[in-house]
Amino acid sequence: MTPVLSVRDLSVRFRMRGGRHVAAVDAASFDLAAGECLALVGESGCGKSVLASALLGLLPGNALTAGTAVIDGTDLLAADERTLARTVRGRRVGLVPQSPAAHLTPVRTVRAHLEETLRALTGTPRRELRAAVAEAAERAAFPPGLLDHYPHELSGGQAQRAATALALIGDAPLLLADEPTTGLDRDLVDRTVDELRRHADDGRALLLITHDLAAARRVADRVAVMYAGRIVELSDAGRFFGDPGPRHPYARGLLAALPERDFTPIPGMPPELSALPDGCAFAARCHRADDACRAVPRMAGGVACHHSGEEHHSEEPVRA
Amino acid sequence: MLELHAITAGYDPRAPVFHGASLTIAPGEAVGLLGPSGCGKSTLARVAALLHRPDAGRVVVDGTEVRRWRHRAPRELRTAIGVVFQQPRTSADPRLRLRDLIAEPLRATGRGDLAAGRVAELAAAVGLTDDLLGRRPHEVSDGQLQRACLARALVLRPRWLVCDEMTAMLDASTTAALVAVVEAYRRERGAGLLVVGHDRVLLERWCDRTEEWADRVRTP
Numbered sequence: 001m002t003p004v005l006s007v008r009d010l011s012v013r014f015r016m017r018g019g020r021h022v023a024a025v026d027a028a029s030f031d032l033a034a035g036e037c038l039a040l041v042g043e044s045g046c047g048k049s050v051l052a053s054a055l056l057g058l059l060p061g062n063a064l065t066a067g068t069a070v071i072d073g074t075d076l077l078a079a080d081e082r083t084l085a086r087t088v089r090g091r092r093v094g095l096v097p098q099s100p101a102a103h104l105t106p107v108r109t110v111r112a113h114l115e116e117t118l119r120a121l122t123g124t125p126r127r128e129l130r131a132a133v134a135e136a137a138e139r140a141a142f143p144p145g146l147l148d149h150y151p152h153e154l155s156g157g158q159a160q161r162a163a164t165a166l167a168l169i170g171d172a173p174l175l176l177a178d179e180p181t182t183g184l185d186r187d188l189v190d191r192t193v194d195e196l197r198r199h200a201d202d203g204r205a206l207l208l209i210t211h212d213l214a215a216a217r218r219v220a221d222r223v224a225v226m227y228a229g230r231i232v233e234l235s236d237a238g239r240f241f242g243d244p245g246p247r248h249p250y251a252r253g254l255l256a257a258l259p260e261r262d263f264t265p266i267p268g269m270p271p272e273l274s275a276l277p278d279g280c281a282f283a284a285r286c287h288r289a290d291d292a293c294r295a296v297p298r299m300a301g302g303v304a305c306h307h308s309g310e311e312h313h314s315e316e317p318v319r320a
Numbered sequence: 321m322l323e324l325h326a327i328t329a330g331y332d333p334r335a336p337v338f339h340g341a342s343l344t345i346a347p348g349e350a351v352g353l354l355g356p357s358g359c360g361k362s363t364l365a366r367v368a369a370l371l372h373r374p375d376a377g378r379v380v381v382d383g384t385e386v387r388r389w390r391h392r393a394p395r396e397l398r399t400a401i402g403v404v405f406q407q408p409r410t411s412a413d414p415r416l417r418l419r420d421l422i423a424e425p426l427r428a429t430g431r432g433d434l435a436a437g438r439v440a441e442l443a444a445a446v447g448l449t450d451d452l453l454g455r456r457p458h459e460v461s462d463g464q465l466q467r468a469c470l471a472r473a474l475v476l477r478p479r480w481l482v483c484d485e486m487t488a489m490l491d492a493s494t495t496a497a498l499v500a501v502v503e504a505y506r507r508e509r510g511a512g513l514l515v516v517g518h519d520r521v522l523l524e525r526w527c528d529r530t531e532e533w534a535d536r537v538r539t540p
Binding site for chain 2: 185211213255259260265
């Protein structure tokens with residue numbers, strides 16, 4: 001089956017003052033099929049959101065990109081602004097934003113948001129707008145009684161549904177959810193990601209960017225772990241969260257840090273993206289680091305680690 | 321003891337967010353307060369930190385009843401309580417370098433001469449490098465900024481610490497790291513701890529006891 005989204009060697013560097021560069025994303029590659037949910041996990045500042053911005057053509061002017069990200073025959077990295085605005089945003093890629101309350105225009109009602117988006121993306125004539133708004137709200141389970149409310153009159157969960165309703169209007173084959181559950185409580189997180197999953201089950205591809213491992217576990221088919229701008233592991237979600245568990249030492253440490261597991265942090269902090277070491281970016285924090293780690297590990301069999309072939313990780317205790 | 325007796329509070333006296341909330345924390349004890357979004361638990365945390373005047377009820381800190389709030393609260397009460405909020409971005413002065421952010425409570429209480437030593441000690445504990453200490457908030461990640469906010473909360477060596485959703489924005493490893501710093505401080509100084517949050521698994525793993533919000537308030 002042809003994937004909905006095909007990303008190959010996607011890199012994003014920011015040019016800084018004094019000729020310095022920040023390598024925010026380095027050689028990311030993955031495919032995403034219709035009906036599938038890929039969770040991209042990693043800590044804040046690892047490059048997850050930059051990757052999302054690259055897919056929407058929303059990078060700032062000092063960004064340099066390389067590689068390809070193809071959806072429906074269009075390379076998102078090579079497309080000009082006109083193509084992005086007219087055929088990509090909302091139409092091929094629907095964005096479910098990080099903080100819906102800030103994403104919505106504060107002086108306009110939810111109905112006004114939906115009407116504007118319907119007119120722009122589907123050309124719905126004025127006399128049919130009312131019915132189309134009701135239908136769009138229903139697809140995201142937004143309560144029809146709240147359509148005439150302003151964003152500040154909505155709870156976090158309601159605002160999230162309003163933003164999702166907007167993202168679904170263009171029938172985009174790819175839904176991009178960038179930290180959609182930040183600041184929500186657990187019940188609301190579960191409801192939000194379950195609803196996103198439902199939209200994937202309707203035949204969309206879902207890229208869920210999150211630092212919430214419980215949310216990823218709940219709905220993802222596959223998990224991509226990002227560390228210091230690189231995807232270091234790409235695994236089936238069942239194997240990642242269950243048996244045999246993650247294979248990259250960073251991913252194992254991240255999972256072990258959960259309060260329901262060992263609750264022990266990975267020692268140290270990630271390197272600065274402006275001063276990445278020459279070799280494996282995780283080596284300084286890794287108890288398995290040796291001379292081999294002076295070279296950047298290549299992604300092989302879904303994991304980028306010089307030591308992933310060594311069969312002793314499931315029984316070895318995770319070091320604090 | 322840090323005692324909250326029958327607190328009613330909110331932002332409009334005619335329509336309080338909650339009524340009659342009571343909670344007592346002993347020195348050295350870690351108490352979790354678990355409740356859903358919007359229930360008022362953060363408002364209660366602000367009352368406990370003397371940052372919000374309740375509409376009714378009493379707050380008693382180590383035997384002294386609190387009569388004045390926020391900047392009017394007596395310094396010896398204010399400085400007895402450290403606070404860490406959910407959003408490090410909105411709780412940090414964007415103009416201050418992290419080392420000055422951490423030292424600010426010392427300078428504000430006339431003990432700026434202790435700043436260099438205390439900042440170095442706390443930076444090591446929370447894992448901030450010298451390079452990071454020299455940066456301003458927009459130049460660091462959420463996790464790094466929250467490390468600085470925790471250091472700032474501990475710099476006056478408070479007897480009580482209030483953590484309001486301290487880790488909600490953070491990844492699993494940074495969460496575990498910051499909780500470990502709080503726990504080391506609690507063991508070392510015998511400080512009491514109020515942890516407000518919505519993550520049952522986290523609170524039950526972290527705290528000595530976890531209270532349900534619904535059991536601590538009176539239904540009006």
